[in-house]
Amino acid sequence: MKKEADNFQVRTDLAIEAKNMYVEKENKKEEEIKGVITKERTENDIRIAYVEIDAEGSELVAKKPGTYVTIYADGVKRQDTKRQEDAAKLLAKELEALLKKNKIESDATGLIVGLGNWNVTPDALGPMTIEKVMVTSHLFKLEYETVHDGYRSVAAVTPGVMGVTGIETSNIIHGIIEKFNPDFVIAVDALASRSIERINETIQLSDAGIHPGSGVGNKRKELSKETLGIPVLAIGVPTVVDAVTITSDTIDFILKHFGKEWRDKGRPAQALAPGGFSFGRKKLAEEDMPDAEKRNAFLGMVGNLSDEEKRALIAEVLTPLGHNLMVTPKEVDGFMIDMSHLIANGINAALHENVNIDNFASYSR
Amino acid sequence: MKKEADNFQVRTDLAIEAKNMYVEKENKKEEEIKGVITKERTENDIRIAYVEIDAEGSELVAKKPGTYVTIYADGVKRQDTKRQEDAAKLLAKELEALLKKNKIESDATGLIVGLGNWNVTPDALGPMTIEKVMVTSHLFKLEYETVHDGYRSVAAVTPGVMGVTGIETSNIIHGIIEKFNPDFVIAVDALASRSIERINETIQLSDAGIHPGSGVGNKRKELSKETLGIPVLAIGVPTVVDAVTITSDTIDFILKHFGKEWRDKGRPAQALAPGGFSFGRKKLAEEDMPDAEKRNAFLGMVGNLSDEEKRALIAEVLTPLGHNLMVTPKEVDGFMIDMSHLIANGINAALHENVNIDNFASYSR
Amino acid sequence: MKKEADNFQVRTDLAIEAKNMYVEKENKKEEEIKGVITKERTENDIRIAYVEIDAEGSELVAKKPGTYVTIYADGVKRQDTKRQEDAAKLLAKELEALLKKNKIESDATGLIVGLGNWNVTPDALGPMTIEKVMVTSHLFKLEYETVHDGYRSVAAVTPGVMGVTGIETSNIIHGIIEKFNPDFVIAVDALASRSIERINETIQLSDAGIHPGSGVGNKRKELSKETLGIPVLAIGVPTVVDAVTITSDTIDFILKHFGKEWRDKGRPAQALAPGGFSFGRKKLAEEDMPDAEKRNAFLGMVGNLSDEEKRALIAEVLTPLGHNLMVTPKEVDGFMIDMSHLIANGINAALHENVNIDNFASYSR
């Protein structure tokens, strides 16, 4: 799991967030960002966003050039098996497309790397996924005749984290790659989220490489096509969020809530009666945000801070108190089991022609 | 783990919080609460608070009558082995005192009940503690001659949670107690916290009984001296907190932060420069809270809500959005291991004369 | 897991073994045993044996009266997913038949009891099965309207073992049953095998009740229709074997091996050349056993001991040396996962009309 270097610095692992942050900060329209192309589509009731970043765009949004695909998969959160399967199928499809885009042949040898720490559940997405990924490379080497057509050679490793091994994670991976010589790498990692909504929901797939974060200190070494000479795809899912994000998001929700009530009902905002809201999931939209004057009435000076200023303020308050906790939902154990299952199924189906959307279950325990 | 029935209702599992809430709400001095006696002391750099609640006080603060001991044990959070040991010793001492107060003889038979769900790490405090508790009762029955003096008969069970067993947890416990006939019960459970600061830090020990919460629905059946005819001691540690609490606490911290800056430095509150705070853990105190006018300037209408109103507002906003997450620190796995170890050591030393502060390690794996 | 009280006493948990032992010892034909009826059939390449024991037969073979169904399910051992599914279907079918035979209605409430010790992998069959069993009873009580037709009310508990809880296991179960009042009980337990061949292969299903073994000492209390007033079905699988059994079985195999070689090839038995056996699984049959004279030549006095005498001799030799190990195959972890999955699937399909052979996977994680 990558730890944000600095809470004041506006960093995010998700390209879609980086792009949105840039749009908000610069007050631009999406179409105006040079070198960043965004598309969206919906399939099977699942939303998918594509962000293409070139060298020019890379500097604007501070993300490496490449393709970033974001799948909004709420099946895990909702404990809905059917939606999890649909998301796995979609992940497989998008992963296949990205493999093709990177000119990876159907018989190319892959190395799956499960980043993160086995002993820290919300950071164990990588290792837990590796447990369920089909490994075939040894069969190709040792028992060639027994391997059916429709499978490719795949190996899988869990390099651990520096706090546990004592070794820079990227060194371990580089060492293994030099000996094993795969044609491409897929790295799976848990991410930190900059939004309550994305936890255990957003799957980001990209070909822009990854920096395995070190738990101690902050030196990173990149895994990417530039450093390794082979395509490096990364699959990441936000599993933790910090108290700054929770508070900052909530303050926004409060403002929109008041704005919406004001607009909808002409009802004074201070009416706190439980009767005041409808059950069933409500949605708050950008247009619910009230104007500057009302924001000041509701939340004073804080109500008119930009997102960046608000986060900086909260971090400034919480960090010295030791209260900027990095947290994960209480149900983390079950979420991680389901999400790693989903991702492993997606990878298995994408990598092996013979594994497809109808025989998922047979290939993973 | 007990789930709060209602976010609007001001409930807490901790007597010290209930008392503080009453004091704040009624704007009283502590000494004036009839039927509630509070004391505090510090031993080995660990703070311990005692709250004695009688029938009269019980109605005021909405906690059952009894003795509540709160130990502030930050050794787990800080990963400080020495402080963990000191806290275990203190827990043993306070538990022994409470056993004596309840007239439990040194050869009385005890049943330790580990409440909570094995499969949900932050809810597994009970089961994880049971794993490390010394069980001797079968030896007394079957091999009487091999049991040394200095040990008492102790049994230990993990009844599970209703969502897993399908059976009301209190029914399972009542059934076992009827067959086993212990002289007293010690129940260990994870709690929800109403404060960021208390997570994995506060250990509450009481003789007022406990309601094993059911995960599904909200029917509870009490475990207490009244229902069982034998003393029921409870040991609880907050391991989760909800987004309402995180935001509400943070808003308070922001107000005090501004108040302190205003007072200390004559520096305008809007100065957000990172240089504005000192490294090392800061503390904010009640007197840092600015006056109503400044609170309004900083945080508008929200700045002048009472704690109860503020929590109700945030719950009203977050709950319909599905964002009132119950969360736990990312490091939950390690925290639970250490905390269950600490509590088991405390119980073992309190229950058996021959287990003491100098031979902890030998008795728990 | 039940521990045999005495290695000299010829005890077994499997009715089919008890019957065979009686047949061998008394030198009778199967048809001649009064009160014991044996049948066999094969379905889907899986062999199933039925033993019906009445009061009269009970005394002869030292097993309680009732129906015993033995399924020979080698899919787990062979890691063959398809054969595991077939066996689960068969288990479901036989379990349904036994429920009917015991006049258990399709809406009767069941309690599944997972006997054994979580912390001892080969003894964890019960607890591991419980993890995968569908629990519905709380839904019937609390959310009646949400429960679909086609499901019955089922609860599930893991009472632990006396060495861990300190309480007689049957006391815990009796206590829970008195509070929960199920209409029938299904107990799942790991057994000791008296044969190398049966480990992780034989599933015994019966309605004759069970004695949850205590790890310490040897006092047992029965779970049966007589003691509980409701039908008690038991599902058991041998997961461990002792060194006495391994050696005794091997000595028999050696004798038959020599006998077969002698007969088949006229080849002298002492030819130990590796060329002497064919690859692919060989089978040795009863008729391969050579006559007394040859047995004496091959294995001296030991070659002519009865099975009972041979086991007694080996136990007499190994036990005082501390070498009569109870062992389990090295691959125990994987075996237990697969076998508990198989059994949970069988139970789920048998108990709920809506769960059937085509939607197994969806109902168990």
Next chain:
Amino acid sequence: MKKEADNFQVRTDLAIEAKNMYVEKENKKEEEIKGVITKERTENDIRIAYVEIDAEGSELVAKKPGTYVTIYADGVKRQDTKRQEDAAKLLAKELEALLKKNKIESDATGLIVGLGNWNVTPDALGPMTIEKVMVTSHLFKLEYETVHDGYRSVAAVTPGVMGVTGIETSNIIHGIIEKFNPDFVIAVDALASRSIERINETIQLSDAGIHPGSGVGNKRKELSKETLGIPVLAIGVPTVVDAVTITSDTIDFILKHFGKEWRDKGRPAQALAPGGFSFGRKKLAEEDMPDAEKRNAFLGMVGNLSDEEKRALIAEVLTPLGHNLMVTPKEVDGFMIDMSHLIANGINAALHENVNIDNFASYSR
């Protein structure tokens, strides 16, 4: 865990067994084996054997040249905490001596490699030990000033097994070593035993290098001073045994048992009465083995086979039947926890001056 390539081939991982096998087979006296020096001593009631093998001896006993130290540590088997601590101290002492012998300085950087498969408990000795080993190397690199004197730089990795990663284990290790550049390696692995008595009891320590076994196929690549250019120490403990060994050992015990009875009591061997043996652990000695004539009377032709012939015969019988199980004691989970703890404590104390026999507990959880 290394799998013996061939049951007919007389292979063993333990030098002491290899030496004994050679002595038996060639019917020589120990002193006569050129190039093999054997010593023994006892400390704290623990027996330690030293075998020094040079190039000449290496060919005779089929073990690589080097020093082999065997510690007979029965504390784990007996669940005796005190004896486990004593064994850990002894292991630390012998490991320190071997480090010195290999001219490894007290500030040399070490890499601990935990061989074996996490998911197969009896093969998880390496990974379980790594969990408890002190890792300091990242602290030396990143926070030099916080590292106290008295510690050295240590890293630790668990490369997995080929059946799980798809990559030859030695390739993974070589790759990591090239990047990390340690001064020496310590590899920890579970072994197969050729004797019932040695399971979970014998700890072998050597500087002769190791071949990480591949689970699939049988190609091995060595880890040794020759291949890596740095000293490679190996710590191995037998955790599994096959049915051939159990039966072969038991047949020997039967012969000695008869021999002893014959000699001691003039009592006919066929007396199988339970009264015939004394409780408390008996020992059988080499001199209890009866002469050839009596061996023939007791066990026929099999009674006069050499150890090698006997094992070959049993393997010939069991293997084609699929019954030459590799087994582990039922209590494997607890044994592995204790043994990995013992070894990690030994390693920690040997590698860091500041960790010693009196503060073990503080350094391992």
